[in-house]
Amino acid sequence: RKRVVILISGRGSNMGALIEATGDPSYPANIVGVISDNADAKGLKAASALGIEAKAITKADYPDKAALDRALDEELTRLQADIVCLAGYMRLLTPAFTEKWAGKLINIHPSLLPLFKGLDTHNRAIEAGMRVHGCSVHFVTAEMDGGPIIAQGVVPIAPGDDESKLARRVLEVEHKLYPLALRLVAEGKARMENGRAVLTGVGAEGALI
């Protein structure tokens, strides 16, 4: 099984969904560590309680972003990570880091990329009058929320939806989408080549919820 480390900043519900998926012995990945940039993240305690090595690497301990990312890199190397999943990790990684881990680093974002990069995605989708919204898992590059898309989940926007209703429905889909996307990467069916995501042995529906 591929060795996966999850990076979080807070609640960690996507982390929980990935850990749950790995409970199936036929799942091609195993979670070997959780790292947070916030020592108070709820998800850190949850991961420790499940017996997963969990630690904080926070900006208070490093002089700058590059030094923090070097510490992160050392920890991932020590854990022998094959794949790194960002799951609500709310800080931007330096280009040196994203280049070193290119093709092994994936993120979940709560919109149908390339629409609505950045924050406040649910409100922005409602305000734009969208009839559909959703979530995307993509390979991480130096461009924020800009890397090649692996898989997407589609969520209709209902008349009268507000941010919290829509966020709840998108989050439910995130919890299905992330395990599916990680499976594709762990099985080598989704790869990053020349800045594009290449899917092999997967129909369109195999990367869609």
Ligand code: GAR
């Ligand atoms: C999720 O909705 C994730 O898509 C989003 O933060 C939430 C984390 O929730 N990520 C981003 O906005 C990244 N820019 P969780 O901690 O419960 O998984």
